[in-house]
Amino acid sequence: MLRALLGAVAVAVVAGAQAAKGSPLIQALESAPAEDEARSILEPHLQDMKSMEKEAVELVVMRQWWALAREIVSKSHEQKVDLSFSVRKAVRSLKDEADELLRTLNPNYGMAQQVSPAFQWAQNDTSIFLTIKYTVRWNAPGALEVTDPSVNMTGNVFNFSGLGKHSNNKYKYFLSINLFDNIEAQLSSWSAASVGKLSVTLRKRWARKWPRLLGDKKTKVNNMHLWMEMQEKLDGSLSGFSSVSNSPVTCAAGGKLYCVATDTCKKSENCSQCPGKTEANEEAHLCAGKPSEKASLSFQDADMDEHQLSGEVKIHKARNDFDVDTYAVYWGKSDFAKLETSQGEEMLLGEVSALSNDLDLQIPQNSPIPEGATHLLVFSRNEYGEYSSPGSLLLRDAALPKAKPSGLSFEDEDGGKDLVKGRITILRAADEEKISEYSLHWGRSPTRKTTQNSFISTVKKEEGKDVSYWLSSQKPPDGATHLLAFSKNDFGELPSPVSFQVVDKTKPCVSRGEDSCPQGVQVTVDENPEPKQAKVKVTVTPAKSEEKIEKYRIFWGKKSCGDDVSSSSKNGHIRDVRKEEPLEVELAGPVPEGSGHILVFSSSPNLGESDFCVSAPFQDDQSAPKAEKEL
Structure with missing residues (x-):
């Protein structure tokens, strides 16, 4: 009987599913009264299984023509055609129908048992987070999903219900929670994205730390747990918050009204004792009054035209905004007074709900600044x-400086090849009203910065004065030919700079054999026979080009200039000879220990002494007889 019933169910299911397709083969199989007739219908197709419709295989299985089904599967192996999906699908459908039939033997099967699902909760300053599992115990298996889920959130009440199946039983999951405080239903949300769980975010009416989830501290819920993993992540947002003790919900339970300022419950006639909240609001169970804290603002003008604004005015909530419904932003004529029209009307810029996720107002492009407006105020x-006291923000009209520096000067004092240093002087702009500083850059032309590493430094404006910057010794970037100075403020640089062409001034004789190197030096034979005493004539052959040279510097030397000459090679300064003076020097006096050469360097007045030199050997005449020692 069971077999006949399943066969009838299968025929009905498959017939209904396939009728719409209208395939002649499927229609013929559906009309076949028995397995033998079905075999005759399929006989022409058994030799080419690839051409056989997969639905025909499913129909054979669903009609429970097992011998024919096995024959089809055997043929598919021979022809290497995979029918596993179609066969498994049909068998699974039959099995599900059979299992459902067996479950109906239980007289209570059709009746869903109502249970309370297990759940966990956590909180931050603005929200409560719930994760509800479709099972009666958190660590026990449960339904993978629910049908007809229903979630209701209003006031301080949260309700959830849904139907699920688990272990051959049907359950109606129902959860009803009376929360510690009111929530904002329109800003709360839920989703069934996770398998076997429902995720819920309840937006608190007031941003603060609840001492518990439930309104009645005596209520015990066995399958409620603290969501420890989530709470650890959220604890940072609760920094600085102390748990409150009461709420309008808990005070209402005792027939009293809630005083926010003192976090206490008061009788309605005692609201006069609630600081700043002296009005009794029986419906909301609150001692009420005007807001008691102000918000703050931030805004950056995105319109670079002078006397015009655009951009986003961001409102930063009051720390305790329990009693704030909206934030109103006005044009202000000071940090506390609203700007008014000629008709005496307050100039409101806009108003935003305190419950909004985006607390901002948009000022359109090219919006003129009202005459007399100096601030933005938020109430x-x-x-x-x-x-009574607003948050205020001084208006800053974004506009670039109006004038570039009047001039720029620089003189290289480094002396090294491809190296520069010295003081850069920036002549102040004719109009410095919107200038806060000047920026210095390397330029590849009088108007354009170098492609890379152009920035040198910024120099603060000094009211009514020219300013300067000391450029330490450095190699300019590739392609740099100029110094550029731009007028600048917080909103950017004036595109047009003032420029100065850089001249790399080098000291004389920066490489051996240059025309600015001395051509040579001659030293006569030492005429003083005393050891370590010299009497010679030193003659310097001047450089071919003395344009950079101020003087020649003569030193005793330990080494010749053909060696690696450094400051340690010098062994004492003899004298300097200006280029216009006779270049013959009479030298008479002591010889420093270790001296075997005379060195000559060329020198510039500002850039210093040359890196290279010329030299001549010196031989100390020690022919004088040594004095005999007294006995």
Whole structure:
């Protein structure tokens, strides 16, 4: 009987599914009264299994023509045609129907058992987070999904229900929670994205730390758990918050009203003792009044035209905004007074709900700044009025400087080849009103910065004065030919700079054999026979080009200039000879220990002494007889 019933069910299911397709083969199989007739219908197709419709295989299995089904599978192996998906699909459908039939033997099977699902919770300053598992115990297996899920959130109540199957039983999961405080239903959300779980985010009416989830501290829920892993991640947002003790919900349970300022419950006639909240609001269970804290603002003008604004005005909530419904932003004529029209109307820029996720106002492009406006003001508002003290922000009209520096000067004092250093002087701009500083760059032309590493430094403006910057010894970037100075403020640089062409001034004789190197030096024979005493004539052959040279410097030397000459090679300064003076020097006096050469360097007045030199050997005449020692 069971076999006949399943066969009838299978025929009905498959017939309904396939009728729409209208395939002649499928229609013929559906009309076949028995397995033998079905074999005759399929006989022409058994030799080419690839051409046989997969639905025909499913129909054979669903009609429970097992011998024919096995024959088809055997043929598919011979012809290497994979029918596993179609066969498994049909068998699974039959099995599901059979299992469902067996479950109906239980007289209570059709009735879903109502249970309370297990859940975990965590919180940050603005929200409560729930994860609900479709099972009665958190660590036990449960339904993978629910049908007809229903979530209701209002006031301080959260309700969830849904139907699920597990272990051959049907369950109606139902959870109802009376929360510690009110929530904002329109800003709360839920989703069933996770397998076997429901995720819920409840937006708190007021941003603060709850001492517990439930309104009644005596209520015990066995399958409620703290969501430890999530709470550890959220604890940072609760830094600085102390757990409150009461709420409008808990105070209402005792027939009292909640005083936010003192976190206490008061009788309605005692709201006069609630600081700043003296109005009794029985419906909301609150001692109410005007907001008691102000917000703050941030804004950066994105319109670079002078006297015009655009951009996003961001409102930063009051720390305790329990009693704020909206934030109203006005044009201000000071940091506390609203700007008014000629008709005496306050100039409101816009108003934003305190519950909004995006607390900002947009000022359109090219919006003119109202005459007399110096600030933006934000007032905290509710049904009882505005907080008297606003948050304020000084308006800063974004505009580039109007004038470039009047001039730029620089003289290289380094002396090294391809190296520069010295003081850069920036002549102040004719109009410095919108200038806060000047920026220095290397330029590849009088107007364009170098492609790479152009920036040198910024120099603060000094009211009414020219400013300067000391450029330490450095190699300019590739392609640099100029110094550029730009007028600058917080909003950018004036595109047009003032420029100065850089001249790399080198000291004389920076490489051996240059025309600015001395051509030579001659030293006569030492005429003083005393040891370590010299009497010679030193003659310097001047450089071919003395344009850079101020003087020649003569030193005793330990080495000749053909060696690696450094400061340690010098062994004492003899004298300097200016280029216009006679270049013959009479030298008479002591010889420093270790001296065997005379060295001559060329020198510039500002750039210093040359790196290379010329030299001549010196031989100390020690022919004088030594004095005999007294006995």
